[in-house]
Amino acid sequence: MQDKIKQLKEEALKAIGETQTVAALEEARVKYSGKKSELQEFLKSLGQAAPEDRPKLGAMVNEAKSAIELALGGRKAVLQNSEQTKKIAAEKVDITMPGKGIRRGHLHPLTQVMEEAKGIFIRMGFEIAEGPEVETDYYNFDGLNIPPHHPSRDMWSTLFIKDDVLLRTHTSPVQIRVMEKRKPPLAIIAPGRVYRRDSDATHSPIFHQLEGFLVNKNVTFGDLKGTLTEFLRQIFGKEKNVRFRPSFFPFTEPSAEVDVECVLCKGKGCRLCKETGWLEILGSGMIDPNVFKAVGFDPEKYSGFAFGMGIDRIAMLKYGIDNIRLLYENDVRFLEQF
Ligand code: DAH
Numbered sequence: 001m002q003d004k005i006k007q008l009k010e011e012a013l014k015a016i017g018e019t020q021t022v023a024a025l026e027e028a029r030v031k032y033s034g035k036k037s038e039l040q041e042f043l044k045s046l047g048q049a050a051p052e053d054r055p056k057l058g059a060m061v062n063e064a065k066s067a068i069e070l071a072l073g074g075r076k077a078v079l080q081n082s083e084q085t086k087k088i089a090a091e092k093v094d095i096t097m098p099g100k101g102i103r104r105g106h107l108h109p110l111t112q113v114m115e116e117a118k119g120i121f122i123r124m125g126f127e128i129a130e131g132p133e134v135e136t137d138y139y140n141f142d143g144l145n146i147p148p149h150h151p152s153r154d155m156w157s158t159l160f161i162k163d164d165v166l167l168r169t170h171t172s173p174v175q176i177r178v179m180e181k182r183k184p185p186l187a188i189i190a191p192g193r194v195y196r197r198d199s200d201a202t203h204s205p206i207f208h209q210l211e212g213f214l215v216n217k218n219v220t221f222g223d224l225k226g227t228l229t230e231f232l233r234q235i236f237g238k239e240k241n242v243r244f245r246p247s248f249f250p251f252t253e254p255s256a257e258v259d260v261e262c263v264l265c266k267g268k269g270c271r272l273c274k275e276t277g278w279l280e281i282l283g284s285g286m287i288d289p290n291v292f293k294a295v296g297f298d299p300e301k302y303s304g305f306a307f308g309m310g311i312d313r314i315a316m317l318k319y320g321i322d323n324i325r326l327l328y329e330n331d332v333r334f335l336e337q338f
Contacts, residue, residue, distance in 0.1 A: 215304030252285020
């Protein structure tokens with residue numbers, strides 16, 4: 001019996017010492033010191049031993065039990081400690097590792113060109129006005145001296161919403177809206193989105209215009225030429241030649257289209273300028289007396305000039321972009337280049 005107790009104790013201590021995880025240790029505890037352990041069974045069967053041996057055997061069992069419990073406690077501390085160490089090592093953050101860089105964005109090329117164009121006029125003393133993109137027939141056409149059924153309406157492929165409601169085909173209606181509310185002197189620019197039923201490499205159904213107009217006493221065509229020449233040189237380069245060509249718009253008389261020397265061939269003639277050496281940039285003219293009458297200004301007292309340009313077109317020419325869709329696809333590989 002004594003040998004048996006000794007052997008059980010040794011076996012338990014050895015097994016406890018060899019456990020590698022807290023879970024394995026728990027198994028060993030159940031096996032060697034739990035209620036159903038061999039040692040416990042042994043204690044129960046002590047009654048069958050000779051009376052004079054019982055105290056000694058009892059003491060031995062108790063001693064074995066406490067030795068096992070002590071070993072369990074000690075091993076538990078060791079294992080918990082090493083599991084903790086492993087966990088900490090696994091979760092360790094290396095603060096010397098380089099961080100992930102934050103990439104900085106920038107404005108869309110169209111926004112950049114729009115801001116640049118606005119800035120040039122603002123420095124000349126123009127102020128900004130805006131109007132609705134969903135516009136009435138009156139402001140988009142009639143007020144601008146474009147009567148219903150008049151052939152001049154064919155200049156715009158209009159997207160109608162209802163008979164007399166449409167998506168504005170140009171920013172010119174803002175002229176009427178501002179002049180209805182305010183009195184000269186006025187120097188206004190109106191940037192914004194416009195819509196037409198048009199779609200190919202150089203036309204998008206949505207695009208951007210910058211409108212401008214100036215009304216005062218004694219405004220001349222010379223003022224128009226000076227203002228627009230200065231604008232075009234600031235935006236395309238001060239060495240660029242500019243020319244004014246007679247043209248027609250219902251809301252101006254006389255009207256002129258303004259060209260800038262080709263940005264690619266510098267006037268020699270190439271594919272971009274259709275061998276002319278010139279690029280058409282904007283429409284302009286002296287505000288038609290009928291427009292002044294529509295807003296209640298006296299055409300005998302006031303005169304003014306107006307102009308309108310496509311911002312998408314200017315961006316494409318400035319940056320050599322050959323397809324307008326690139327401006328609307330928002331492919332980061334394209335946008336990154338600006
Ligand atoms: N609104 C014209 C267009 O979209 C552009 C334009 C031409 C505006 C002459 C003007 C102007 O103010 O005077 O085609």
